[in-house]
Amino acid sequence: MNQLTNRSKVVVHKEMNWIEKLYLPAIFQGLIITIKHLFKKKATLRYPEVTRPFAPVYRGMHVLKRDEQGRENCTACGLCAVSCPAEAITMDAAERKKGEEMLYREEKYAAKYEINMLRCIYCGLCEEACPKDAIYLTDRIVPSDYNRNNFVFGKDVLVEPIDQRIDISKRKKDYSIVN
Amino acid sequence: MESTILFYLLSAMSVISALFVVFSRSPIYSVLSLIVCFFTIAGHYIMLNAQFLAIIHIIVYAGAIMVLMLFTVMLLNLNQEVSVHKFNLTKLMAVFTGGLLFLVIVASVKSSTLANYQAPAYLNIGNAEDIGMKLFTDYLLPFEISSVLFVSAMISAVLLAKKEIK
Amino acid sequence: MEIILFKTILVLVLFLISLGIAAYSTYAERKVAAFLQDRIGPDRAGPFGLLQPIADGVKMFLKEEIIPNHSNRWLFILGPCIFMLTALMTSAVIPWGLPLEFDGTKYALQVADINIGVLYIMGVLSVGVYGIMIGGWASNNKYALLGAIRASSQMISYELAMGMSIISILLISDGSLSLSHIVESQKGMNWNVFYQPLGFLIFLICAFAEANRTPFDLPESESELIGGYHTEYSSMKLGLFLFAEYINMFISSTVISCLYFGGYQFPGLAYLSAHLPANVVSIISIGALFTKVFFFIFFFMWVRWTIPRFRYDQLMRLGWQVLLPLSIANMLITGGVITFFNL
Incomplete structure (x- = not known):
């Protein structure tokens, strides 16, 4: 059998000699091992002050993007909802009225757009399905809550504010397989 | 006081x-x-x-x-809910033995006189050294006999525990 | 009258020190555990988490007090009280350092220098089981009862070997049972551990068992008995149990230091006491004792986070079939050597 690491040891059930039966050398060895760990580098990150670096492909909380003029990209085509394996996305479409051109880029827009964060499995298929570059998964972590209802995120949470754009440049990189 | x-x-x-x-x-x-x-x-x-x-x-x-x-x-x-019911014979025997003990105590108290009792002059009766000295000189025989008693009790306890191994 | 005042102050100080060390032992335990496992441990309450024991204490006080319906109410309350009481009582006979001097009068740093000091500690230890037993039984819970039974049988078993190894100590220190005398007989580096290495080992193992520490923490083994004898306890009654255990650990470390490592004695004490004022030397000697005590407290924790728990039959076999015969042999050899060489 192939060994995965070089640390594996073959178990032998041989009779112990009397020094081994005392167990004291073994206990002493164990104590030495633990005391060595006293001086090792600690694995803990002090979380709120220090955060672990995220991978560029990390999939966290969703964002509904706006374009350069601050208009919502989403056209409520429903492809994201169809592609969602967890069926976490629901939306209502509405037609853009006169005078709303500065709010919505397309003639149809999502009047209601909800993601149930408890159902979502953060697979990123919605992002791949979106033809309008509207939905992206970001490296933000979904905040915790005491109430289940608060986990159904509506447009008020999902759409990025105009003055605080969410940076998704890392996600926009082409990571599709090149043949 | x-x-x-x-x-x-x-x-x-x-x-x-x-x-x-x-x-x-x-x-x-x-x-x-x-x-x-x-x-x-x-x-x-x-x-x-x-x-x-x-x-x-x-x-x-x-x-x-x-x-x-x-x-x-x-x-x-x-x-107390599941206290075992005691038989009348057991009660009778208990009263009998208790009465005997009581009789002995009454007799011994009656025969002893406290009037001329004198406290022992030597007051360090309870120190470890003195008890050791007393036990291993004056009272050596009773001490050893009681230890034999303990050994026999120990052996019988071991026997009881090992009963099934024949 | 002054001596009574001094003793009262000493008792109060000892009480506070015991509680303080127990409180910070909980903190130290978590820190040591964390460090041995490459973690950091509590560091949020105060600098380096130093206020953590206070936070824990406040938490304990504010928790809901629950007395189970079918428990025996008075015994349920009595259990932790007895355990705490006996844990605190032991420190009375321990010599904490050289005497302090005020106005030319010497005040011994020992609450009661009774001539049976060692036996007193054994006695108080053996009474301490009642706290666990009564608490465990009164909970009316099978896990608690099992924990209580384990605790009591374990303590009775290991007390024997412990007593035997203490007898060897008494043999080499002129047969005095007074702890202050035993400490004084270990002047300089003349520590008993060098004459009684086997006895020390037996005593150490028994101390682990008596203090219910891993690898002998079967009475409260979380994985099998939920919490053992304190399963049903909550709030400060649970706190008393846990606290008393840490006090027991502190006292065990102190007794080990006094019996085998010369207590407050250290090499160069004679030189220092000839050249420095008495009070300064006294404080240094207290420091020496506490250094040893802290090392042993650390050792207790170190072992806890290294060695897994025994199985119960292994524990009993170790106590009765290994430690007891070994300690008796140790005692016989010690006595034989002393008689043979007329030491």
Whole structure:
């Protein structure tokens, strides 16, 4: 059998000699091992002050993007909802009225757009399905809550504010397989 | 003066706790009050300047034997609801043996005279060195015989525990 | 009258020190555990998490007090009280350092220098089981009862070997049972551990068992008995149990230091006491004792986070079939050597 690491040891059930039966050398060895760990580098990150670096492909909380003029990209085509394996996305479409051109880029827009964060499995298929570059998964972590209802995120949470754009440049990189 | 008050206090406590041992319906309370009784007796030892005896009394009786008693009572789960019905013959025999013991005590108290009692002049009766000296010189034979008794008790306990291995 | 005042102050100080060390032992335990496992441990309450024991204490006090319906109410309350009481009582006979001097009068740093000091500690230890037993039984819970029974049988078993190894100590220190005498007989580096290495080992193992520490923490083994004898306890009554255990650990470390490592003695003490004022030397000697005590407290924790728990039959076999015969042999050999060489 192939060994995965070089640390594996073959178990032998041989009779112990009397020094081994005392167990004291073994206990002493164990104590030495633990005391060595006293001086090792600690694995803990002090979380709120220090955060672990995220991978560029990390999939966290969703964002509904706006374009350069601050208009919502989403056209409520429903492809994201169809592609969602967890069926976490629901939306209502509405037609853009006169005078709303500065709010919505397309003639149809999502009047209601909800993601149930408890159902979502953060697979990123919605992002791949979106033809309008509207939905992206970001490296933000979904905040915790005491109430289940608060986990159904509506447009008020999902759409990025105009003055605080969410940076998704890392996600926009082409990571599709090149043949 | 203080020692007199202390003596009466300790005596009252030991008598009350001893009575409670007998009259308590729950075996657990009996055992616990017996422990209290042992502690008050240890207090008496200390007042007699016999600290060694007192502490040995606590270690052996309160610390080991009573723990075993408590152990047994707890394991058997003898609550007052399930107290075993005692047969009339058992009650009769208990009264008989208790009466005999009472008779002996009455007789011995009656025959003894406290009028010419003199406290021993040597007061360090309870020190470890003195007890050791006494045990290994004046009272060597009883000491050794009692140790033989303990050995026999130990052997019989081992025999009882090993019964199934023939 | 002054001596009574001094003793009262000493008792109060000892009480506070015991509680303080127990409180910070909980903190130290978590820190040591964390460090041995490459973690950091509590570091949020105060600098380096130093206020953590206070936070824990406040938490304990504010928790809901629950007395189970079918428990025996008075015994349920009595259990932790006895355990705490016996844990605190032991420190009375320990010599904490050289005497302090005020106005030319010497005040011994020992609450009661009774001539049966060692036996007193044994006695109080053996009474301490009642706290666990009564608490465990009164909970009316089978896990608690099992924990209580384990605790009591374990303590009785290991007390024997412990007593035997103490007898060897008494043999080499002129047969005195007074702890202050035993400490004084270990002047300089003349520590008993060098004459009684086997006895020390037996005593150490028994101390682990008596203090219910891993690898002998079967009475409260979380994985099998939920919490053992304190399963049903909550709030400060649970706190008393846990606290008393840490006090027991502190006292065990102190007794080990006094019996085998010369207590407050250290090499060069004679030189210092000839050249420095008495009070300064006294404080240094207290420091020496506490250094040893802290090392042993650390050792207790170190072992806890290294060695897994025994199985119960292994524990009993170790106590009765290994430690007891070994300690008796140790005692016989010690006595034989002393008689043979007329030491």
